[in-house]
Amino acid sequence: GWAKIDTGRPARTGTAEAVYAAGKTPEQVVGALAALREAHPGRVAVATRCDDACVAAVRGAFGDEVLVEAGVCAVGAFPEAESGLLAVVCAGTSDLPVAREAEIVARANGIDTRLIADVGVAGLHRLLDKIGELREAACVIVVAGMDGALPSVVAGLVAAPVVAVPTSVGYGAAFGGLAPLLTMLNSCSPGVTVVNIDNGFGAAVAASRILGVKADRS
Amino acid sequence: GWAKIDTGRPARTGTAEAVYAAGKTPEQVVGALAALREAHPGRVAVATRCDDACVAAVRGAFGDEVLVEAGVCAVGAFPEAESGLLAVVCAGTSDLPVAREAEIVARANGIDTRLIADVGVAGLHRLLDKIGELREAACVIVVAGMDGALPSVVAGLVAAPVVAVPTSVGYGAAFGGLAPLLTMLNSCSPGVTVVNIDNGFGAAVAASRILGVKADRS
Amino acid sequence: GWAKIDTGRPARTGTAEAVYAAGKTPEQVVGALAALREAHPGRVAVATRCDDACVAAVRGAFGDEVLVEAGVCAVGAFPEAESGLLAVVCAGTSDLPVAREAEIVARANGIDTRLIADVGVAGLHRLLDKIGELREAACVIVVAGMDGALPSVVAGLVAAPVVAVPTSVGYGAAFGGLAPLLTMLNSCSPGVTVVNIDNGFGAAVAASRILGVKADRS
Amino acid sequence: GWAKIDTGRPARTGTAEAVYAAGKTPEQVVGALAALREAHPGRVAVATRCDDACVAAVRGAFGDEVLVEAGVCAVGAFPEAESGLLAVVCAGTSDLPVAREAEIVARANGIDTRLIADVGVAGLHRLLDKIGELREAACVIVVAGMDGALPSVVAGLVAAPVVAVPTSVGYGAAFGGLAPLLTMLNSCSPGVTVVNIDNGFGAAVAASRILGVKADRS
């Protein structure tokens, strides 16, 4: 009654529905994951923003099939990576949880990922040392809080699409991520696109669309 | 003295610098376009957000080589389209100038574009009639003001990357485009990425990165 | 001393005062409900936004007469439904508590309601499947968080009045419901009206006014 | 190419599309009105937010058929009023243009209207003198800027649905109508619904839905 799983979504959009666990009961999350597993046995079913009670319920229901990382519960065997390389870059250590949400969701979609962490612009050489690695990527997700300056610098150095993720890391005039969000929307490096604050999930799905994940898994 | 054209940008990022004419004198805009023409004779030099005085100065300097559309001055012969198809979709007739800025910039970058106009969600059948056309596109730019609802609906129907452009069309609580900007950042259809309000230019460059425009033109 | 129950409200406005429990002590809530029961024995007395302590106190005072749902305590026998049909539509499962607040308040006012849940615009067919049911309604309440796009789509499909309720479901640039609130105020489908974020109660009272609930119960 | 008039809208929603003239050329407005006249010869074609150049073009194209009021151009013979009474109430004389936009749009939809002006809460007796008239209305639109307090007072006095329209009248901390918008969304009189700042048009369409305007005119 309370849920209508959109089982046609992979066919239409390339990726399956994911469960947004915030504001749902553990029972609702488990129920939705079960429905996704049944509809798409060849795919990983994913719930994001799970709290401890929710994680426990999911583990209770699916046992060994569950991988948990950064609040994401992923149920089912991960596919072989079959796409171009996705680089996930983050500015500071505190941005890691958002970067990891992006990584696990991308891998659940069959994307090959590489994490490049703690290369914020306060010490530019750290990023410049990684230019070679960055240029191997077919798509780059850049995660940053506070000043959110990193995507502008990255997008000036690579030709691949750059998806920027502002984080809520910071305080005061960071206003919960508003500061890096505005920075990224106003990037002086053209071609940067932006997703919601802390939305590693959405960045991963955007990357999956860009890298051309196919809809033909069951 | 006052300008350092970044002539290495095509090699690094795939597209050349464009001139942001707002806040510049007509002389500065003409000077910058001339420098771009000289550095990249095989590319179209582009200035955005040109007012009437600026357009006149550019036409005076470059004559027949100039194409003007939606405040964009494009100088030089347009390349053959060589990429996958880019669909530029807009919600209402008032959003057309932003859609056209995206179109002309994309075409200057060698992108094949198709415009699908006035298909806002208030009359859904107009969009549903275009699903076939939309699914032919390798990338979709969706332009909308007011409620900004269109990208969510489009992204639920196609597997291609969706770049959303909020516009300043509207009044009152549209707050100059803030309303559709927030709508798009919070899209319930995952994988939508967003650029600045009225930033057709940026959406076109993002699409150019996504469609893999090559850096090997002179 | 501290409360003046407005016992003339049903006669003037068609519906009785409800107790807003937030910021009140359990004793104050119980006292206000008792005064409402005494003034209007033929009506259901309602308190909204009750926390656990408040619910316990209300149950302690009124026992079996109490129905509790989504933070609403409703005291007294529910009337027969006597109005046209009210459809309560919600975009996602996480919006259910707000939808349920609207439903129970409407039913306490003698409104016939139908819930249509989890029909967000990311998978349009779910809503299109319900058009027939929707068109039977004499009034529609649409509840949505995040992008808040659903009321625009619904209002383009039905002729009945559409009351939109933004919810605080979402994070980051949803800004506690500001994003869907602005979306709904800027709906490109004319005739959508909007109530406060998470205000299922107010939407239900508006629907009661629209559906012409009569003031003639004791 | 640039416009797709939604000619099925009356059948689906009870009222026809209106042209939002802001951001359109006079030619586009005239073209859209002509298309509406052709599609719905039995209805009044309406364009809102027309500036002087636009009004002149519309008068040039449609001559005596045009009625102009508060930036609205209405083309075609007005229908007989056939609905319950709509009261349009405004707080101050400066709010009149918004009230008049609501009135003319409602009358174009066949609604019987009565204007009650300059009854703001600073001098309560002015409103109290009108209670009798107000209670005759089957729907009330309340228009107010600055503190936006009037809808709360009106909704405490009548049982009919109250649609509140905040206006941009005021300065400083009125923030272009944000102040009365928030006032109205937080009304302590339950059942008030709200439309966008200065949106007399939208309030009139909401009233048309509430009063049950029929879709059966050609």
Add this chain to the structure above:
Amino acid sequence: GWAKIDTGRPARTGTAEAVYAAGKTPEQVVGALAALREAHPGRVAVATRCDDACVAAVRGAFGDEVLVEAGVCAVGAFPEAESGLLAVVCAGTSDLPVAREAEIVARANGIDTRLIADVGVAGLHRLLDKIGELREAACVIVVAGMDGALPSVVAGLVAAPVVAVPTSVGYGAAFGGLAPLLTMLNSCSPGVTVVNIDNGFGAAVAASRILGVKADRS
């Protein structure tokens, strides 16, 4: 070291410093109150916004001399009331704590106060019944959350100065009291002045200035 009590304040401004307990340790609050008692033995020493630990420490230090109400600790014997009458009016029961903060601070300053509670504009007769009492007051403090409409109505009915206090009562688009704050700043009844959200303390001191409390107590 960490505090410099401003012992000249009564002589300069008519009222003594009060301790703002938020962000201070209980020891700091007790120390500041002791210093105030010593400097001004003939006055009540006041600390506002005390939490439970702070109240306990103050009671421990000053015993029977302490009166606690709405987070205010008042130490010392209250003076005889010697001023004109101050009416403290509040819109809803949930606004009572702020009204009580104003009352106790005013009484500590020697002001004669009268509380008129739960007379919000949703049921106007409640206020109209009190006009006689209101007109006896030489100064009126009006406390309201949500729509904050009450001060506009009161100021249209009395000639005394009206000090408006917005409260954080409400949710969603009340934005923690921003909505009633803006309402009050934009009052259509001239002569309303406004203090910070929930600042019953400041309203009471303003009333003390207006009513002419003298600086000649020790």
Add this chain to the structure above:
Amino acid sequence: GWAKIDTGRPARTGTAEAVYAAGKTPEQVVGALAALREAHPGRVAVATRCDDACVAAVRGAFGDEVLVEAGVCAVGAFPEAESGLLAVVCAGTSDLPVAREAEIVARANGIDTRLIADVGVAGLHRLLDKIGELREAACVIVVAGMDGALPSVVAGLVAAPVVAVPTSVGYGAAFGGLAPLLTMLNSCSPGVTVVNIDNGFGAAVAASRILGVKADRS
């Protein structure tokens, strides 16, 4: 029809209605002033925020009876000052128009005023030199833009009521007067009350209430 002058206002509130000219036609302003002159022949009729066309129309209608200052048109002979002294203090020369609006409105209400200009806190001695004069005032209006710091300093030096008026003087992060508005609402000197940005008129009416202007003029 379009206006209902509230002629009972002096009897109820001590001061007459004033005409808010913004958003009104010159004819509407002249008509309202004429109605006020007729209702209250012994009072000055006042219109605020008049532009040049409006001033010309008022002069045309009332000739020598009109005094114009800072956008205010005052019609009729000014009364003898009969109240305690009102000091109007402003921080910078650019704040003068707002200070003058306050002065002329206060004098029209029979208040004795003294202007103390250009005493901002960047050069404290300028204010300290005026302490004697300030302490003679029975009420103080303090007008300041940019940082809005002056009312906090003044209120720490005098016992009279302090009404603070933020101005829109400044740029950038002054946000049209939001910065000084917030400063004043958060004054660390208790007892400061605040009116809307640039609202010299409202401050003058508040001072008139405080100083006890009588309602017994015809």
Add this chain to the structure above:
Amino acid sequence: GWAKIDTGRPARTGTAEAVYAAGKTPEQVVGALAALREAHPGRVAVATRCDDACVAAVRGAFGDEVLVEAGVCAVGAFPEAESGLLAVVCAGTSDLPVAREAEIVARANGIDTRLIADVGVAGLHRLLDKIGELREAACVIVVAGMDGALPSVVAGLVAAPVVAVPTSVGYGAAFGGLAPLLTMLNSCSPGVTVVNIDNGFGAAVAASRILGVKADRS
């Protein structure tokens, strides 16, 4: 009457008062400059934010003594530079007017300045080429609009104090300079300090304080 020039300011703070011309009449600006010239014959008198009428009046009054640049009128002979070097760095050509306001004010205070323009982070090599020059500076002012990312990068490369100036260059979600302002306040490079949007003047005075300009000129 309307102005009190603070002639002690150089002795107290090291730099003289400057005239903020916005909101002042040309006569007021000329009068204030004359007073400054008289009080401090050995200093340059400065007015900022002068429009054309103001510039004309100043030139009329002071003739050849006037230097005009970026809205600044500087009257009097410029002193020999006597301090450490100030580098003024700007991100784009459109930021030049703000950079020039900073430069001319600094030079009027006897500061040695060097302009480094158009070195935004989209093409990092432009800045890296200037590291040597940057490290020669004893203080650095960094001017940037849009994403405001440049100060974070500069502050990671030099040990000198970095004063960041956000500009209003940009559109949409730049919100008039709010975006780069927030970026700079949240810089991940510690030690960046920030002045108001477009406030080249204030940055120059801060640099004058930092570089130790002496107060001993007449």
Add this chain to the structure above:
Amino acid sequence: GWAKIDTGRPARTGTAEAVYAAGKTPEQVVGALAALREAHPGRVAVATRCDDACVAAVRGAFGDEVLVEAGVCAVGAFPEAESGLLAVVCAGTSDLPVAREAEIVARANGIDTRLIADVGVAGLHRLLDKIGELREAACVIVVAGMDGALPSVVAGLVAAPVVAVPTSVGYGAAFGGLAPLLTMLNSCSPGVTVVNIDNGFGAAVAASRILGVKADRS
């Protein structure tokens, strides 16, 4: 993997990286401090915004070497003070934690500091009594919440650079420190520069740059 300590930062910028503990695990904080200790044995390693668990872990790892104050863990022997004097001034007692964060970070950088507390502008004499001490400082940090008025007053009295730190002390329209932040950005005393809300750390690093801390410690 997850961290790249920027060990070249002292050589480039004069001060070492500090660990921002918020959003990091205790293990990550200890690991980063250990790396900093190893890279720079002659410097104090600093972590800011440590909660209790983090402090315990740091004490466990470094024992007696740790100094904890205001959420800062400082590991290693403090250097002799070798710079000009830094005055840290705060407005109220509740602002002390931010002032202390600034003090300890400055001392860790070898700065000589003096704290001047509780000298807010509500009682000006407290500050005026300290002018002599203030003028001895080569740099002044001013910390204030609520109205944030203190830096404007201080900067009008001294010639040294003034770094202003807004705090989150206050409530309601203080909006978590936004009010004093805007006040400080709009200071009418030129030359005030501003850091993020509650950012005592950043103010101390700015002061270190201003006072010329050398990079030559190991």
